[in-house]
Amino acid sequence: MSIVDTPERRQLRELTRSFVTREVLPHLDDWERAGEVPRALHATAAKLGLLGIGFPESVGGSGGDLLDLITVTEEVIRSGGSSGLVAALFTHGIALPHMVAAAGARTGGSLGGRLGSTPSPGDDGLIDRYVRPTLAGTMIGALAITEPDGGSDVAGIRTTARRDGDHYVVNGSKTYITSGHRADFVTTAVCTGFSGSGELTLLVIDKGLPGFTVGRRLEKLGWHCSDTAELSFADVRVPVANRIGAENTGFLAIMQHFAAERLSLATQAYATAQRCVELAVRWCRDRETFGRPLASRQVVRHRLAEMHTRAEAARSYVHEVATRVAAGEPVVTEVAMAKNVAVAACDQVVDQALQLHGGFGYLRDAEVERHYRDARILGIGGGTTEIMNEIIAKGMGL
Numbered sequence: 001m002s003i004v005d006t007p008e009r010r011q012l013r014e015l016t017r018s019f020v021t022r023e024v025l026p027h028l029d030d031w032e033r034a035g036e037v038p039r040a041l042h043a044t045a046a047k048l049g050l051l052g053i054g055f056p057e058s059v060g061g062s063g064g065d066l067l068d069l070i071t072v073t074e075e076v077i078r079s080g081g082s083s084g085l086v087a088a089l090f091t092h093g094i095a096l097p098h099m100v101a102a103a104g105a106r107t108g109g110s111l112g113g114r115l116g117s118t119p120s121p122g123d124d125g126l127i128d129r130y131v132r133p134t135l136a137g138t139m140i141g142a143l144a145i146t147e148p149d150g151g152s153d154v155a156g157i158r159t160t161a162r163r164d165g166d167h168y169v170v171n172g173s174k175t176y177i178t179s180g181h182r183a184d185f186v187t188t189a190v191c192t193g194f195s196g197s198g199e200l201t202l203l204v205i206d207k208g209l210p211g212f213t214v215g216r217r218l219e220k221l222g223w224h225c226s227d228t229a230e231l232s233f234a235d236v237r238v239p240v241a242n243r244i245g246a247e248n249t250g251f252l253a254i255m256q257h258f259a260a261e262r263l264s265l266a267t268q269a270y271a272t273a274q275r276c277v278e279l280a281v282r283w284c285r286d287r288e289t290f291g292r293p294l295a296s297r298q299v300v301r302h303r304l305a306e307m308h309t310r311a312e313a314a315r316s317y318v319h320e321v322a323t324r325v326a327a328g329e330p331v332v333t334e335v336a337m338a339k340n341v342a343v344a345a346c347d348q349v350v351d352q353a354l355q356l357h358g359g360f361g362y363l364r365d366a367e368v369e370r371h372y373r374d375a376r377i378l379g380i381g382g383g384t385t386e387i388m389n390e391i392i393a394k395g396m397g398l
């Protein structure tokens with residue numbers, strides 16, 4: 001039994017599985033072709049309490065912690081969903097936490113905030129205007145950090161915000177933004193010092209403000225049901241009330257919330273691996289070559305055994321690190337290692353699962369084909385494998 005298995009989490013797993021079976025699986029192929037998931041899906045997931053997992057009830061969430069969130073993420077994929085679906089439906093998991101934490105700082109930390117002692121006067125308002133409606137499934141949010149000039153170097157952000165009375169005037173552009181087409185608002189990292197100075201602030205920018213343009217829908221190798229956008233800002237006037245926390249606390253806020261995002265991506269990686277093991281086992285039992293099922297051949301059984309071992313080892317390690325994060329331990333290095341371990345396991349397992357499916361594995365009709373394409377982003381998003389290695393090397397004192 002896993003360390004995260006409790007009777008409550010088994011119920012959560014059941015709820016997630018029935019949601020995916022009823023509301024997702026009949027439509028997922030259509031959404032992959034359409035390039036996005038419908039808004040109605042957010043409302044349905046919200047009604048079941050799934051969107052609010054990991055957010056306190058005081059801000060409209062369903063309660064629960066990081067391990068509950070991991071349980072939901074894992075089960076979405078193991079029930080036949082995909083990491084692309086997780087990215088599209090749970091984008092709020094990266095768009096909202098900074099707001100919740102900042103409001104917590106204002107109210108004495110009761111919401112888990114640690115963003116400094118001079119929060120923005122707007123922080124409480126952000127909860128009502130953005131957090132509650134998003135967790136209720138009536139708004140969609142996105143997080144915009146990456147810019148055309150680079151994503152790994154967060155401190156090098158060049159989108160600027162110049163204070164002008166009660167507003168900031170924002171200029172610059174962002175790219176590869178998940179749910180950027182559908183989003184009603186974008187939690188945006190801007191530079192409030194001179195461009196590239198690393199003095200970052202987070203602003204919530206409403207879709208539709210003059211000068212805010214959502215560019216073309218980016219076409220991708222995988223994550224087809226998740227819309228990805230370029231955004232540009234030309235003299236966009238954003239009210240100061242839309243600032244999250246104090247000015248120049250953005251870099252710290254982004255780094256603090258990377259742990260949850262990286263563990264989510266690690267979960268998507270090992271869960272994709274687990275799902276692909278299941279698909280491969282089923283296939284190898286049914287498929288006969290030279291008069292015998294594939295699974296009867298020792299070389300195939302050993303390959304499946306190794307795939308299963310990799311997926312389970314990654315799962316155990318991610319759970320261990322997530323448990324330590326949930327307990328408040330500062331385990332930045334371990335989070336980076338967990339992401340890399342899970343992504344490496346996923347890369348190997350999806351490749352071998354597709355190979356075992358033969359020609360069918362290469363067809364759009366095969367679920368394993370989607371996982372193979374979807375998996376490639378997991379070592380890029382939320383900090384690349386190389387950037388994780390940099391963090392690990394620093395943790396080793398190198």
Ligand SMILES: Cc1cc2nc3c(=O)[nH]c(=O)nc-3n(C[C@H](O)[C@H](O)[C@H](O)COP(=O)(O)OP(=O)(O)OC[C@H]3O[C@@H](n4cnc5c(N)ncnc54)[C@H](O)[C@@H]3O)c2cc1C
Nearest residue numbers: 143144145146150151152176177178380381382383384386
């Ligand atoms: C489908 C998709 C969805 C995304 N969603 C979002 C989103 O919602 N919000 C958002 O803000 N961003 C998002 N991203 C962006 C993603 O986080 C970045 O692509 C990622 O952080 C890498 O940044 P980059 O693409 O600019 O690569 P670069 O930073 O230009 O890096 C290029 C290569 O160089 C390597 N590299 C960089 N620096 C070093 C170094 N010091 N040492 C060794 N190697 C190095 C990198 O590992 C990488 O292999 C998304 C990307 C994709 C593809």
